[in-house]
Structure formats: C-alpha cells, structure tokens
Amino acid sequence: MTAAKRRASSGATNNNNNNNDTDEYREQQQHLLQHPQQQYHSTQQRYHFQYQPEQQHQQQPQQQQQQQFSHQSASHSAYHQENHQSNQQQQQHQQEQRQQTSLLRDCSVKLPLDILWLPKSAMRPVGPDASHTDCILVVGVSRPKLAVVFLTVMLISLFLTFHVLYDSAVYNIQAAQVLTERHRLRLLSSAGGSGGGSAGANNINNNHLPEFIKPAAAAVAAAAALAAVPSSNQISHPMVFPSNRVHFPKTSRRLPQALIIGVRKCGTRALLEMLYLHPRIQKAGGEVHFFDRDENYMKGLEWYRKKMPHSFRGQITIEKSPSYFVSPEVPERVRAMNASIKLLLIVREPVTRAISDYTQLRSHAATATLPLADGPAAAPPSPATAKYSANSYQRRRGRAIDAAGSGYGPGASYTNQQLRASQHMALYGKTSKSYAAAQVYDNAIGGGGGGGGDEGGGAARIRIGESAHTTAPTPGSAAAAAAAAQIASKSFEELAIFPNGTVNESYRPLTISLYHLHLHRWLEVFPREQLLVVNGDRLIEDPVSQLKRIETFLGIEHRVTNSHFYFNETKGFYCLRYDSGDRCLRETKGRKHPHVDPVVVSKLRKFFAEHNQRFYELVGEDLGWPEE
Numbered sequence: 175m176t177a178a179k180r181r182a183s184s185g186a187t188n189n190n191n192n193n194n195d196t197d198e199y200r201e202q203q204q205h206l207l208q209h210p211q212q213q214y215h216s217t218q219q220r221y222h223f224q225y226q227p228e229q230q231h232q233q234q235p236q237q238q239q240q241q242q243f244s245h246q247s248a249s250h251s252a253y254h255q256e257n258h259q260s261n262q263q264q265q266q267h268q269q270e271q272r273q274q275t276s277l278l279r280d281c282s283v284k285l286p287l288d289i290l291w292l293p294k295s296a297m298r299p300v301g302p303d304a305s306h307t308d309c310i311l312v313v314g315v316s317r318p319k320l321a322v323v324f325l326t327v328m329l330i331s332l333f334l335t336f337h338v339l340y341d342s343a344v345y346n347i348q349a350a351q352v353l354t355e356r357h358r359l360r361l362l363s364s365a366g367g368s369g370g371g372s373a374g375a376n377n378i379n380n381n382h383l384p385e386f387i388k389p390a391a392a393a394v395a396a397a398a399a400l401a402a403v404p405s406s407n408q409i410s411h412p413m414v415f416p417s418n419r420v421h422f423p424k425t426s427r428r429l430p431q432a433l434i435i436g437v438r439k440c441g442t443r444a445l446l447e448m449l450y451l452h453p454r455i456q457k458a459g460g461e462v463h464f465f466d467r468d469e470n471y472m473k474g475l476e477w478y479r480k481k482m483p484h485s486f487r488g489q490i491t492i493e494k495s496p497s498y499f500v501s502p503e504v505p506e507r508v509r510a511m512n513a514s515i516k517l518l519l520i521v522r523e524p525v526t527r528a529i530s531d532y533t534q535l536r537s538h539a540a541t542a543t544l545p546l547a548d549g550p551a552a553a554p555p556s557p558a559t560a561k562y563s564a565n566s567y568q569r570r571r572g573r574a575i576d577a578a579g580s581g582y583g584p585g586a587s588y589t590n591q592q593l594r595a596s597q598h599m600a601l602y603g604k605t606s607k608s609y610a611a612a613q614v615y616d617n618a619i620g621g622g623g624g625g626g627g628d629e630g631g632g633a634a635r636i637r638i639g640e641s642a643h644t645t646a647p648t649p650g651s652a653a654a655a656a657a658a659a660q661i662a663s664k665s666f667e668e669l670a671i672f673p674n675g676t677v678n679e680s681y682r683p684l685t686i687s688l689y690h691l692h693l694h695r696w697l698e699v700f701p702r703e704q705l706l707v708v709n710g711d712r713l714i715e716d717p718v719s720q721l722k723r724i725e726t727f728l729g730i731e732h733r734v735t736n737s738h739f740y741f742n743e744t745k746g747f748y749c750l751r752y753d754s755g756d757r758c759l760r761e762t763k764g765r766k767h768p769h770v771d772p773v774v775v776s777k778l779r780k781f782f783a784e785h786n787q788r789f790y791e792l793v794g795e796d797l798g799w800p801e802e
C-alpha cells in the first residue's frame with residue numbers, strides 16, 4: 175500500500191473512530207450531568223486517547239490540550255463549551271482530510287499516468303495548501319535490490335542470445351566450408367581414379383593428390399568426426415547446448431601419437447588405410463623414414479612434423495615405416511621424441527612373409543635393370559650428413575655384431591658388413607662406388623634396415639611413383655643393377671637354402687622374419703603395454719576383429735565395422751568402402767607369390783618354430799603359426 179493510500183485509509187478509520195467516540199462522548203456527557211461530582215480523570219484520559227493520533231493535534235502541543243482540559247474542569251458549563259469547540263475542531267479536521275484525499279485523487283486521475291506504468295500515487299500534490307493542479311511526480315525505486323537482480327538477468331539473457339546467434343552463424347559457415355572441401359575432394363578423386371575399386375586399380379590413399387588438398391582431406395575426415403562422434407570431440411550444436419562454448423578445433427600438423435613400426439610385407443599399408451576409415455585417425459601419406467634414415471633424422475623433428483597431415487585436435491596421427499622395426503637405432507630415437515607413443519606391430523606367419531618379401535624384391539630387382547636405374551649418380555651427401563651417418567654406422571655395426579651372436583649368423587654379418595662397408599667407404603670417398611649405388615644395391619637385396627619396400631625403397635619408389643613424402647629416389651650404378659638382376663634370376667629356394675640343405679640365416683627376408691630378435695630391442699626401450707601386436711594373417715581374413723582391438727588400444731570408439739569392407743573376388747582381398755566409392759589396395763599389395771617347394775617351406779617352418787616360441791614368450795600370446 176502506498177503512503178497516500180495508507181494516509182487516506184487512516185483518515186477514513188479516524189473518521190469512524192471519531193464518530194464512535196462522539197457517540198460515546200455524548201453518553202459520558204449525560205453521565206456527568208447526572209453525576210457531576212465524578213472526577214474528570216477518565217474523561218481526560220479518554221480525550222487524550224481520542225485526539226492523540228489525529229494529525230491536527232499532532233501539531234498542537236500536548237500541554238495546550240491539558241490546559242484546555244483543566245479549563246474544562248473549572249466548571250461544568252465551561253466543560254460543555256469546550257466540548258462543543260472540540261466537536262467543531264473534529265469536524266474541521268475531517269473536512270481537511272476529505273480535501274486532501276480529493277486532491278490526491280485529482281492528481282492521479284487528471285494525468286494519464288497509466289501509460290507510464292507508474293502507480294497513481296506517484297502523482298502527489300505539491301503541498302497541503304496547493305490547488306489540485308499543482309501536482310508533482312514522485313519517482314524512485316521502491317525495491318533497489320530486486321531491480322538490480324532483474325536488470326542483471328535481463329543483461330545475461332541478452333548476452334546469451336547474441337552469443338548463441340554468433341556461434342550458430344560461425345558453425346554454419348564452417349560446416350559449409352567443410353562440405354565444399356569434401357565435394358571438391360570427391361570431384362578430384364573421381365577425376366583421378368581409374369576404374370573403381372572392383373578392378374583393384376584404384377589406390378586407396380590420396381597420395382596422388384597435390385599437397386594443398388591434404389588439409390582439406392583432413393577437414394573432410396574431421397567433418398565426418400564432427401558428425402559421427404560429437405561426444406568424443408566435445409562438439410555439439412550451439413543451439414542445443416548454448417552454455418557450452420563451441421570449439422572449432424583448428425587443424426595443424428602434429429607429430430605422430432602412434433606408429434606402425436612394421437613388419438614389412440605383413441600388411442602395414444592395409445592396416446593404415448583401414449585405420450584411416452576411423453574419423454579419429456589421420457595418416458601420413460607415405461613412409462617418412464624419419465627414424466631409420468640418418469639423412470632424414472638429422473633434419474630434426476620440425477622437418478618430421480611438416481611431413482605429417484593436418485589433423486584436428488583429438489585426432490590421432492599415425493605414420494608407418496615398416497623398416498623401423500628392424501633398424502637398431504630407431505627405438506631410442508622414437509622414445510626421445512615421445513616416450514608415451516603407441517606402437518603397432520603387425521606380424522604374419524614368418525615363412526609366408528619371407529616369400530612375400532622375396533616376391534617384392536624380385537619384382538624390384540627386375541625393375542632395377544631397366545634403363546631408369548642407370549641414370550646419373552646422385553650427388554654425394556653433404557659433409558654433415560656423411561659425418562652423422564658414419565657415426566650411426568659405427569653404432570649399427572656394433573649392434574650387428576650383437577645380432578650375429580644372437581641368431582644372425584656369420585653369413586648375415588658378412589652380407590650386412592659388406593653392404594655397410596661399401597656405404598661407409600662411399601661416405602668417405604674412398605671408393606669408386608657412389609653412396610647412391612650402395613643404397614640401390616641395399617634396397618635391391620632387401621638390406622638397408624629393411625628398406626626396399628613397395629613404398630620405401632629407392633628403386634621401388636622410382637617405379638611406383640610414391641608420394642612426395644618419401645626420400646628422393648637414387649638411381650643406381652650398372653654394378654648395382656647387375657647385382658639386382660642376378661638376384662632376380664635366383665629362386666626363393668636357392669636364396670633361402672644352401673646347396674648343403676641348411677637354412678641361409680643370412681638371407682635378409684629370413685632375418686627380418688626373426689621377430690623376437692628385433693622386438694627385443696623395442697622392449698628394452700618401451701614397456702610392453704605400449705605395443706600392440708596385430709595378427710596380419712587375421713587382418714586379411716577378418717579385418718574388423720583386428721581393428722576393434724586396435725581401436726581399444728588407441729582409446730578410440732569402435733567405429734570401423736563390416737559395412738566398411740567388401741570382399742573383392744578378383745583381388746582376393748577385402749577392399750575398403752568409402753562414402754566416395756569402393757577402393758582396393760594397389761596391385762603391389764596382394765601379389766601372386768611364386769610357387770615354393772613344399773619341402774623348403776617345411777624346412778623353413780621347422781627352423782622358425784623355435785624363434786616363434788621366443789616371440790610368443792615376448793608378446794605373451796601364441797599366434798599358432800605352423801611348425802612344419
């Protein structure tokens with residue numbers, strides 16, 4: 175209730191009181207006439223009670239009233255007269271109050287205050303004597319704290335509204351960009367593809383795309399991630415969760431958080447491409463060979479990082495270079511980069527792997543005899559490279575001797591040392607053989623720490639035209655080509671088994687299959703939990719089961735399902751199903767192996783049985799490879 179209303183109602187109440195009191199007073203008066211001797215005390219008190227709250231009498235000093243009453247007590251007639259006066263005063267007071275109330279009503283009624291949403295009592299007369307036209311507007315905040323809270327809530331709501339609108343606009347713009355990029359990529363891949371996946375002619379990786387496309391590819395994969403795994407990436411539509419700031423993670427090149435370290439010819443490429451189906455995975459296009467090639471390693475981590483694809487925050491970058499597994503210096507170098515990196519090792523039945531290796535080497539050796547390999551010799555390495563590589567060679571040589579003692583055998587030492595020596599001498603310019611020639615020879619026979627793969631070897635790269643990420647090819651000399659041709663002319667049986675019937679343990683495709691020797695070095699540097707052994711034979715037969723294990727190991731959601739694969743009868747392998755079409759791995763994956771004498775196969779399996787047992791012990795799992 176406003177003060178004016180209160181006053182008005184109190185006036186009305188007083189009027190009632192006055193009326194009641196007046197009646198009462200009349201009764202008292204009659205009583206006094208009948209009993210004049212009665213004291214005036216009670217009357218006095220009564221009057222005091224009656225007039226005290228009156229506004230008019232608030233202005234009169236109390237003394238004055240008492241004097242008045244003392245005069246009344248002088249005589250009954252005097253009292254009667256005084257009482258009459260009092261009645262008059264009371265009436266006058268009532269009249270004043272009525273005037274004041276009508277003034278208040280006039281002030282509030284005459285001005286259209288409702289349109290200002292102000293209470294009518296906000297208009298007050300200027301003073302008690304003012305005419306009803308003299309009104310003032312009384313403005314103020316009756317509840318300041320409430321007003322502050324109300325204002326704050328209003329401001330916050332306004333801010334949130336604009337915030338949501340802004341985020342929504344940014345989200346839409348970025349989504350449109352991603353869609354444009356995806357469309358562009360599809361057009362490019364469909365224009366560049368040859369024959370589709372059914373014939374297996376299409377390469378499933380996009381390495382043929384120009385460099386500037388690759389961030390876009392990352393964006394496409396990440397866009398899929400945005401759509402597919404909102405919870406994992408903490409991405410939600412701003413309209414749904416306005417309180418969550420929407421992060422549009424910027425892409426950047428990141429050092430790999432996981433590595434496929436080998437083993438070559440066990441399905442490393444298939445594994446990487448299958449993992450790439452997962453929206454949380456980004457892959458380096460080609461084999462970078464950062465840790466196993468001194469000339470790359472000395473370029474530093476920044477060089478390595480620049481070889482990585484663009485990735486969104488939350489994605490895992492993976493690189494694969496199968497020769498990492500067999501290169502002695504690599505585990506330590508990898509740990510120096512990231513001690514908590516996750517390592518994927520894919521293995522296959524060792525004899526099949528060796529035959530696959532031989533098949534590829536023979537194919538490369540045949541290619542190395544082509545005129546392409548007889549081009550100009552590569553420029554010799556810079557002094558810095560030479561010095562670095564020479565030091566590394568010393569380290570490798572020391573380890574090669576260790577390896578010889580633990581299974582490589584004298585033949586292996588001879589072959590490796592001879593190769594290394596030629597490389598070493600080439601570095602120091604003490605031989606007519608160029609460093610490049612040694613490297614080609616190394617690749618051709620499967621040396622070079624396991625180099626010479628479909629994607630990593632010099633000669634192979636010339637032929638296949640692998641991505642720009644790999645090191646520039648180094649054409650070999652006529653001598654290297656001749657050596658390669660000689661190898662190409664020999665059968666697997668001739669190379670794997672000596673004429674006396676014993677196993678040629680120095681034959682590189684066989685030594686690479688001695689998994690436990692190489693794994694031992696890795697487990698000296700990394701804890702077992704950081705390494706996952708993938709069964710390459712099972713990956714061929716049932717990719718999804720192996721991929722599930724890897725997803726768990728990498729700590730990512732199970733996303734890759736059977737719907738991502740179809741079996742290609744022509745190729746004899748599973749091919750991959752993308753939004754943009756079906757693709758098989760290129761023809762260098764899944765080559766037809768030459769026929770190998772079953773007696774030789776059996777002999778080799780017996781040879782490997784013991785080594786396999788040692789490998790099972792190291793990994794804590796029996797892979798069940800045949801022993802004869």
Ligand SMILES: Nc1ncnc2c1ncn2[C@@H]1O[C@H](COP(=O)(O)OS(=O)(=O)O)[C@@H](OP(=O)(O)O)[C@H]1O
Binds near residue numbers: 496629
């Ligand atoms: N889906 C699918 N498609 C084609 N090929 C597949 C697939 N899955 C695994 N593989 C096997 O991968 C073998 C090649 O292994 P790598 O990629 O590690 O070879 S390399 O070391 O990189 O050169 C390759 O070996 P070969 O059969 O001897 O050619 C294949 O057996």
